[in-house]
Amino acid sequence: MxxxxxxxxxxxxxxxxxxxxxxxxxxxxxxxxxxxxxxxxxxxxxxxxxxxxxxxxxxxxxxxxxxxxxxxxxxxxxxxxxxxxxxxxxxxxxxxxxxxKGADTGFASARAAGLAEIERIFADAEAARAIAGPSPALLAQAPPIERAGLRAMVSGWWDGSAQAGVLLGIEGTGKTWEALDAARHLAGLTNGPMPIVIGSARAAQAADGEAALISALSRIGEAAGLKVAHPSTFWQRRFCALWNAGPDPYTNPPLVASRARQTDIAIATATDRRSPDAAIAAPISKILGA
Incomplete structure (x- = not known):
């Protein structure tokens, strides 16, 4: 081995x-x-x-x-x-x-657990608050109507080469909701990505972006039934090994060549209304070959 x-x-x-x-x-x-x-x-x-x-x-x-x-x-x-x-x-x-089909052999059951988590945000205000903070909790009680044009724009971004996208607008226009909805929609597609929601409170507690991602993967893996002695260490090594396996993880990510443009992970960062940046931007990003 x-x-x-x-x-x-x-x-x-x-x-x-x-x-x-x-x-x-x-x-x-x-x-x-x-x-x-x-x-x-x-x-x-x-x-x-x-x-x-x-x-x-x-x-x-x-x-x-x-x-x-x-x-x-x-x-x-x-x-x-x-x-x-x-x-x-x-x-x-x-x-x-x-x-x-366990979560430690491939990402199938972890992906299903991630999708179930993001679905809870849309259906349960308390779950939404626990997962993504106060703003999505309010949205879960009174979700806005679907905006097909914006959905099409997000889908176009996902299929393109840009790794990060930002929804801009004044407070109350539905940026957080749309970022979460986009991740949910993409995850529901055949061979879609694993959606990961990182709320602002959890992001603030993490040492850096990678730590926030590993923490979220550990949470999703636990929900999927993964049983390992040290979840964060397991996901750290698993994620980094897959990401760094290629000759250049940024210009030529591993595992991408054999799967065309298939992307494995969608991250929706749910912002808190109390954050100064929440009124202008709601980011969503993708990780290739992870």
Whole structure:
């Protein structure tokens, strides 16, 4: 794992497939080291996801045609068919799939948790206050009408090359709302970004922008069910490893080339009405390849 980390910076997930069970001190050591590297770790071994359903065998039986494309597994097709026909298989399979979609292996469930958080801002005034401060809480009670023209402008910015955008206007024109709404809309698209809301109070408490982002990722990861010993350290290493994996993280971010212009994270900074800058600007930014 250490050699792979040096040879291929930006590894997202390490998968161990074994017909022996990874257990005891060995399992603890491997999981701890993966967390230290900021990696997700998937152990597809002979431990049971449910009684009589080993993880590796259950995955092979769930996708039997793919698994049997490998000759050694093809010889076991009858056994895998029998496992798939065993009562309780579908429940075990579904449980395994949920486990494989964990927030520490990719950003799928973290993205869903981020979207759920931003949806709460629009529906629950108290949640809005806790997440983004007083101004969005008021908006949650009486949201303004949708402005299609402004939505189109924000979408145009998102598809363009500029990384940061600022909504300008006098106090009360809906800048904060539109920044949050834009992040919510983008996150709802197929393969959309993970929305992250950083309220002014939380931003003021952070040492810098990166610290505020890591704190928000830790909060979202916890909501997604991620269980690691040190969330902030995990996300710090995970985020920085992916961001710095390319030759130049600013002009040539890692992971972008293979995914066209797909962007992974949208940040809406919810300003506080008591802030001097709140009356003129509501920023929203994007991070490529994170």
């Amino acid at each position: 250490a050699a792979a980390n040096s040879a291929w910076p930006g590894i997202d997930c390490w998968v161990i497939a074994s017909t022996r069970e990874l257990q005891g001190t060995t399992a603890k050591a491997v999981h701890a080291f993966a967390e230290q590297l900021g990696w997700g770790l998937v152990a597809l071994d002979w431990s049971e996801i449910a009684p009589s359903f080993p993880r590796l065998a259950t995955l092979c039986a769930a996708y039997i045609d793919i698994a049997c494309g490998w000759a050694p597994v093809a010889k076991l097709r009858a056994s895998l068919d029998a496992l798939a026909a065993t009562p309780g298989f579908e429940a075990a399979r579904d449980k395994l799939i949920i486990e494989l």
